[in-house]
Amino acid sequence: MGGTFDPIHHGHLVAASEVAHAFALDEVVFVPTGQPYQKSGVTPSEHRYLMTVIATAANPRFRVSRVDIDRDGPTYTIDTLRDLRREHPDADLFFISGADAIAQILTWKDAAELWNLAHFIAVSRPGHDLSVRGLPKGDVSLLEIPALAISSTDCRERVEHGSPVWYLVPDGVVQYISKHQLYRSTTS
Ligand SMILES: Nc1ncnc2c1ncn2[C@@H]1O[C@H](COP(=O)(O)OP(=O)(O)OP(=O)(O)O)[C@@H](O)[C@H]1O
Numbered sequence: 001m002g003g004t005f006d007p008i009h010h011g012h013l014v015a016a017s018e019v020a021h022a023f024a025l026d027e028v029v030f031v032p033t034g035q036p037y038q039k040s041g042v043t044p045s046e047h048r049y050l051m052t053v054i055a056t057a058a059n060p061r062f063r064v065s066r067v068d069i070d071r072d073g074p075t076y077t078i079d080t081l082r083d084l085r086r087e088h089p090d091a092d093l094f095f096i097s098g099a100d101a102i103a104q105i106l107t108w109k110d111a112a113e114l115w116n117l118a119h120f121i122a123v124s125r126p127g128h129d130l131s132v133r134g135l136p137k138g139d140v141s142l143l144e145i146p147a148l149a150i151s152s153t154d155c156r157e158r159v160e161h162g163s164p165v166w167y168l169v170p171d172g173v174v175q176y177i178s179k180h181q182l183y184r185s186t187t188s
């Protein structure tokens with residue numbers, strides 16, 4: 001599952017857990033982006049990586065990969081999947097993403113080649129249509145998951161305004177955000 005995870009929240013974790021169950025996956029690899037070229041003002045990757053490690057540590061089937069944060073330059077899924085294929089030459093690879101991300105996938109770098117590298121699984125997300133119109137049949141699966149209307153943007157804004165993020169993100173992530181004073185406005 002690729003994501004910026006700024007911060008990781010329970011929407012991500014429920015999506016990963018539901019897909020792992022539905023597709024009988026051996027493990028889910030969370031891959032925090034290094035430089036998500038379509039987003040600005042993103043928190044340094046080591047913070048996002050460590051929050052992802054904290055959030056997934058208790059689940060023996062969850063793992064976090066550094067392939068994207070250790071690669072220089074903008075993060076493209078084509079490179080993520082090639083790196084993961086190199087690490088796991090015999091694995092069946094699935095790429096998990098939300099309905100909002102899957103809607104954009106044809107705009108991603110080398111989109112036509114992505115389908116040869118993994119099977120794509122799009123999960124439902126409140127506020128976004130779950131549809132594979134225009135995407136290659138057979139290469140993308142859709143999965144309805146319990147709706148959690150949580151976004152990283154909302155979590156960041158809550159912290160900035162002094163509102164709680166308890167139960168939106170795992171407890172360890174609440175504590176990590178507080179310890180490192182992430183998402184505080186620099187002007188206040
Ligand atoms: N609540 C959710 N339910 C289902 N999928 C989600 C949810 N939140 C995020 N996702 C999916 O998880 C992947 C990684 O998401 P990302 O790290 O960008 O989180 P985000 O909450 O969308 O962040 P931001 O608000 O900063 O854009 C994306 O494919 C996204 O669609």
Ligand SMILES: O=C(O)c1ccc[n+]([C@@H]2O[C@H](COP(=O)([O-])O)[C@@H](O)[C@H]2O)c1
Nearest residue numbers: 002003004033036075076077078108109
């Ligand atoms: O490959 C691309 O061009 C591309 C463009 C936008 C997003 N992605 C990937 O989509 C995943 C979700 O991204 P984000 O920024 O919404 O968290 C993450 O793994 C990104 O690397 C990939």
